[in-house]
Amino acid sequence: MLYQLKGLADIAAVIANERKCGGTVEAESIRLRSGEEFSNIVIISVDGDGHSIYTVGFLCEKGKHYLVHINDISMVTNPTHTWTCKIKNQFVRKQKIEEKLRYLDKLCKVNEGSCLSPFIEEVQRLINDIGFEQVRNSGITLPVKLLKEKKILQIA
Structure with missing residues (x-):
């Protein structure tokens, strides 16, 4: 919460x-x-x-x-x-996570190679919202800068 x-x-x-x-x-x-x-x-x-x-x-x-x-x-x-990954309603959680994973995938493809701050911040927000495990299991390629700097925030 x-x-x-x-x-x-x-x-x-x-x-x-x-x-x-x-x-x-x-x-x-x-x-x-x-x-x-x-x-x-x-x-x-x-x-x-x-x-x-x-x-x-x-x-x-x-x-x-x-x-x-x-x-x-x-x-x-x-x-x-x-957070979307913490929703108790299983139907909505599945639906929202799929929707946000599709958006994250498109965002990363469109901004491939970009290290601009607004892009990195939006990717971080999405990862916090849907959970890093979900992103890792989806196979989406995250920006290298984000992974090198270890800026992925943990969900509290």
């Missing part, structure tokens, strides 16, 4: 800045007004008009996608900003 989220504005900020900060928003559970309860949900969208939020989109453990009006949510338990 990176940190606890305090409200929908925090959740919206993490989702909007996912590429910059990495990770995703996961909650222990969400209970709807109808009484339905879902465990280990990953919030994937928070929609509003700028002043107020009116829908929340999330994926449950079975992989179903729900869009729920804010008035239909009774409670969200323990929403946290979590």
Whole structure:
């Protein structure tokens, strides 16, 4: 867990800045007004008009996608900003890791031979987010400078 989220504005900020900060928003559970309860949900969208939020989109453990009006949510338990490799929801973790590995592979191919700071920093963020073991097992060729300087940060 990176940190606890305090409200929908925090959740919206993490989702909007996912590429910059990495990770995703996961909650222990969400209970709807109808009484339905879902465990280990990953919030994937928070929609509003700028002043107020009116829908929340999330994926449950079975992989179903729900869009729920804010008035239909009774409670969200323990929403946290979590590294992708630490997501408890297996369906979403697999999906997000595959998506980020594809992005990392394209990023490394496009910037092959580059040692520019923004590229190296983005590769480091991606590795921190999806885990070094996942990257190593994927066969993606990482920049030589990154490996020589041992700048790969460990996941805390």
